[in-house]
Amino acid sequence: MARATRDLVGELVRNALELAQADGALPPIPPIELRIERPKEREHGDYSCNVALRLASAVRMPPMDVASAIAQRIMRTEPIADVDVARPGFINVTLDAEWQRNLLLAVIDAGDQWGRVEQGAGHRVQVEFVSANPTGPLQVGNGRGAVLGDALASVLDAAGFDVQREYYVNDAGAQIRLFGRTLFARYQQQFGREVPLPEGGYQGAYMVDVARQLKEESGDRWLQSSEDPPAELSERGLQLMIEQIHDDLALLRVEFDHWQRESALYDGANGTSTYDVAMERLRGGSFVIEKEGAVWFRSEDLGEDKDNVLIRSSGEPTYFASDVAYHYDKFLTREFDTVIDVWGADHQGHVARTKAAVSAVGGDGDALEVLLYQLVHLRRGDERVRMSKRTGEIVTLRELIEEVGADAARFFMLQRSADAQMDFDLAAAASADPRQNPASYVKYAHARCASVLRNAAEAGLAPSSDHLDLLVEEQESVLIGEILRLPELVADMAARREPHHLTYYAQSLAQAFTQFYDAHRIVVPEEPEQSGARLTLTQASQAALAATLRLIGVDSPDEM
RNA sequence: CCCCCCGUAGCUCAACCGGACAGAGCGACGGACUUCUAAUCCGUAGGCUGGAGGUUCGAGUCCUCCCGGGGGGACCA
Numbered sequence: 001m002a003r004a005t006r007d008l009v010g011e012l013v014r015n016a017l018e019l020a021q022a023d024g025a026l027p028p029i030p031p032i033e034l035r036i037e038r039p040k041e042r043e044h045g046d047y048s049c050n051v052a053l054r055l056a057s058a059v060r061m062p063p064m065d066v067a068s069a070i071a072q073r074i075m076r077t078e079p080i081a082d083v084d085v086a087r088p089g090f091i092n093v094t095l096d097a098e099w100q101r102n103l104l105l106a107v108i109d110a111g112d113q114w115g116r117v118e119q120g121a122g123h124r125v126q127v128e129f130v131s132a133n134p135t136g137p138l139q140v141g142n143g144r145g146a147v148l149g150d151a152l153a154s155v156l157d158a159a160g161f162d163v164q165r166e167y168y169v170n171d172a173g174a175q176i177r178l179f180g181r182t183l184f185a186r187y188q189q190q191f192g193r194e195v196p197l198p199e200g201g202y203q204g205a206y207m208v209d210v211a212r213q214l215k216e217e218s219g220d221r222w223l224q225s226s227e228d229p230p231a232e233l234s235e236r237g238l239q240l241m242i243e244q245i246h247d248d249l250a251l252l253r254v255e256f257d258h259w260q261r262e263s264a265l266y267d268g269a270n271g272t273s274t275y276d277v278a279m280e281r282l283r284g285g286s287f288v289i290e291k292e293g294a295v296w297f298r299s300e301d302l303g304e305d306k307d308n309v310l311i312r313s314s315g316e317p318t319y320f321a322s323d324v325a326y327h328y329d330k331f332l333t334r335e336f337d338t339v340i341d342v343w344g345a346d347h348q349g350h351v352a353r354t355k356a357a358v359s360a361v362g363g364d365g366d367a368l369e370v371l372l373y374q375l376v377h378l379r380r381g382d383e384r385v386r387m388s389k390r391t392g393e394i395v396t397l398r399e400l401i402e403e404v405g406a407d408a409a410r411f412f413m414l415q416r417s418a419d420a421q422m423d424f425d426l427a428a429a430a431s432a433d434p435r436q437n438p439a440s441y442v443k444y445a446h447a448r449c450a451s452v453l454r455n456a457a458e459a460g461l462a463p464s465s466d467h468l469d470l471l472v473e474e475q476e477s478v479l480i481g482e483i484l485r486l487p488e489l490v491a492d493m494a495a496r497r498e499p500h501h502l503t504y505y506a507q508s509l510a511q512a513f514t515q516f517y518d519a520h521r522i523v524v525p526e527e528p529e530q531s532g533a534r535l536t537l538t539q540a541s542q543a544a545l546a547a548t549l550r551l552i553g554v555d556s557p558d559e560m
Numbered sequence: 561c562c563c564c565c566c567g568u569a570g571c572u573c574a575a576c577c578g579g580a581c582a583g584a585g586c587g588a589c590g591g592a593c594u595u596c597u598a599a600u601c602c603g604u605a606g607g608c609u610g611g612a613g614g615u616u617c618g619a620g621u622c623c624u625c626c627c628g629g630g631g632g633g634a635c636c637a
Contacts, residue, residue, distance in 0.1 A: 035576090035577090037576065037579080038576070039579095039580075040575090040580080040581085040582090040583085041580070041581075044580070048579090048580085050578095050579060050580095053579075053617075053618085056617075057617085063617075086580075087580065088579080088580070088617070088618075089617090090579080090580070133637070170637075173637085174636080174637090175636085175637065292635080293635085294635055296635095305562080305563080305633080306633090308635095309634090309635045310635095311635085312635040313635060314635075316635090318635070318636090318637095319636075319637055320637095344631095345564075345565065345630085345631055345632080346631060346632065347632085347637090348563080348564050348565080348631070348632055348633095349563080349564085349631095349632050349633060350632095350637095351564090352563095372564080372565080372631095374565060374566075374630075374631080375630070375631075379572095382571090415572090415573075415574090416572090416573065416574090417573090417574085418565095419564095419565055419566075420565080420566065420573075421565080421566065421629090421630065421631095422572090422573090423571095423572060423573090425572075425586095428572090428586080432599080433599065434599050434600085435585085435586075435599080436585095436586075438584095438585070440599070441585090441599080441600095444597080444599055444600090447597080447599095448596090448597060448599095448600090451596075451597060452596055452597090454596095455596050456596080459596085488576090489576085492576060493576095495577090496576085496577070498576095500574090501574090501576080504573095504574060504575095504584075507584075507585080508584080511584090514600065514601075515600095515601070515602095517596080517597095517600085517601090518598095518600065518601045518602090519601085521595070521596065522596060523595095523596045524595095524596090559597085560597080560599070
């Protein structure tokens, strides 16, 4: 669908507003942004507009009069059947029921692609998410970023944006050297040597597993190495960690278009690497100052609280410096129109300086958006689950997925807005009972659609669009309304970067179908015309459910 | 001391960049199965939206202050 119904309504209201000014019913006024909303109460129509209330003081007229002047001039054509003016000054629009019913065929045509809009056409967006250090397995918290970023990317894609999903691999710097040295120690231990872990080394048992795997792959080839760590061993260990991260994410059904290595920013002859070019940009723009033996980014000049170190007095670049180079690469080299970085809330302090850096290297700081998500706490029923390795409780993302499954993990992770802390209830998520687990409830509704359609086929009944006018029951029109509002929901979620609405929509859509199913019999051989219409509605429901579940990243089973 | 997020029903959370009567799920209580999946549905109870001011025709939403919870404020990432 190229245009959401709401946009069609908005255009007709705008035309009416302009007409009212043209014929003198309203005084000339500067252009105003029209917002068409969906009223909570059904008796207020399908859409409402508050433009009259917002204009009233500017045009010095009572809001009800303004509303009437506009409402009278709204053309009663295609999507609009009726227009009312209500109490304070709302303009309420009722859609043409037949027009809505006919849209069900477009829904069925679209299938699980229903809901697509074109608002983002021609706009290139990168969503970078997870990007956890490859020095250890993904934790539960990374799962939230993974689900959030992936669902946001799906929503943006559905809204017509050209989206790239990216994982930034921090494979350079001090923590990687420490990773290599830890691994080397574990590797030597595999051969019975008593080698201590380096100071502050990675304690996790996974390092032992990686060391064992290296021994199995390559035997003792690095045992006599004089390097600490041997470069090959370090790189191979890193590869294995990245593969593990990749596999964990695949379990969650998260796939990236591009894995960007931090080390690649330093590739190239002297002065030609991305890093060198970006730093040269900063210097050229006088954004750099040397003091106390280090090189600093003059963030203070850009409104920051303090300057930030780019190059330590040791000569080694900071994480921030490679981040500057990385964002230079995103905006100036790869030329994304918008970049959305999904970060944990503990990185909140980096937002302002990174935006400042984007501007400083010649990009638009506002084109970098950072989506911060708050912490995840686990609980199992009423019991808090401590995420500590010592207690042997669940810690890693993989353990979480193994306990509750990818569907529940994704649905639950997406159920809260990013800026709210989350209590993740393992007991509820692990339950297959739809009363505990909304993901099951929605999947069940989809399976039920499939089941009804199977039964109909056996009974010799098929969906038909010949008598859609028979869809007049309350539950039927509510369900139609739910199905048809997905495109504008996609548009809103994309614009606001808020994919969590998907889970609420999914539940309300599933509920609308289930209520319809409960109240009316769909397959009635004695009533082929009505059955045909209801089967069409069932088919459209199935398509809308599948489309929604696809965006959330949850399976749409045909039976349960 | 400064910055960011949160505070909404017993619990976990929504509320469409200020809108009409603050909504779901779970939990509690009470109903509905000779018919397409009862893995369901219907009903009841439950709220001064942490507090106090302010802006507005209108505030859970915006502003100020306070209280409470969480997260930041390194030549760590």
